[in-house]
């Protein structure tokens with residue numbers, strides 16, 4: 001496989017550190033440049049992150065001496081150094097939209113973890129196992145941007161990875177209604193317990209914008225390309241509550257589902273659909289793809305965040321406690337690693353898909 005030169009914009013942040021870590025020993029991708037704000041620009045990566053390194057493994061050697069670029073002022077330089085960039089920055093939405101479009105117009109493809117472009121109609125929001133076909137919209141986006149190589153592709157919000165993959169193989173039974181409550185880790189806010197001591201022994205029943213994203217983003221993922229746009233699906237109807245819980249990594253979801261009258265499958269059928277489910281990520285044997293995307297645990301007390309979030313390098317989805325419900329047809333619990341599958345790992349898998357399909 002071809003080797004690709006990769007940049008990370010926002011490489012000093014929580015998600016950016018994950019990207020940098022995932023580039024270490026990646027078989028296709030070579031970390032070539034890191035950019036962040038003007039506060040970090042000009043420092044070596046080691047100088048900029050040593051006091052806020054939040055990963056369990058040490059700062060990768062290959063990144064330590066890289067001198068951080070200014071994502072805005074050095075955009076042309078960075079775009080000329082790499083084949084594509086990951087982007088995970090904490091900025092205002094309109095600033096992020098402008099930044100990402102600027103790089104795309106500099107012919108540097110952007111794989112983004114930010115929410116700013118998720119609802120741009122010709123920007124694909126892709127979970128590689130679920131809607132790889134949405135990449136075809138890139139041609140329409142390139143026409144709009146006037147680019148040959150450049151484009152923006154985005155990852156969905158981390159919260160939806162804990163239940164949407166489990167629902168996806170069941171859509172064929174006429175899934176009509178979903179109610180979901182998510183229990184989300186503090187790394188999802190870019191925080192550790194050292195930097196957010198108020199979260200120790202605490203739950204916060206509000207995460208700004210998260211319930212809207214959890215209800216609406218799945219519909220874009222399940223949408224269809226029509227006339228140069230991705231038109232969101234209209235079903236199932238989803239209602240969500242999102243809570244911040246005192247957990248470092250790993251988002252859990254308690255999910256209820258109701259099917260069309262008379263179409264609900266049996267529990268055995270649901271488990272069989274989960275066990276059999278594969279997507280292009282598995283079929284193409286992408287380096288970061290989990291071998292088994294959906295794992296079902298029969299034990300009544302699984303999945304557990306601490307025990308199961310790192311399953312298949314944090315890229316698999318854990319599911320448990322499937323059982324009938326008195327108001328809905330069934331309920332279950334899902335778990336995914338929010339900064340791996342839900343953020344940087346999902347971004348790397350999307351980049352691998354884009355390379356394998358010839359978009360980069």
Ligand SMILES: NC(=O)c1ccc[n+]([C@@H]2O[C@H](COP(=O)([O-])OP(=O)(O)OC[C@H]3O[C@@H](n4cnc5c(N)ncnc54)[C@H](OP(=O)(O)O)[C@@H]3O)[C@@H](O)[C@H]2O)c1
Pocket residue numbers: 009010011012013014015016035036037038039040041071072088089090091113114115157158187188189190191338339342343
């Ligand atoms: N954490 C998660 O699990 C998660 C999951 C999915 C999506 N996301 C999204 O990913 C993005 C980053 O999240 P995070 O948790 O990694 O945030 P974070 O830890 O606060 O990091 C923010 C990054 O943005 C950079 N930055 C800030 N202002 C900038 C500017 N004006 N120009 C260029 N770079 C700038 C920072 O650089 P400096 O170090 O120089 O300030 C840093 O690298 C957000 O859009 C977030 O919504 C996060």
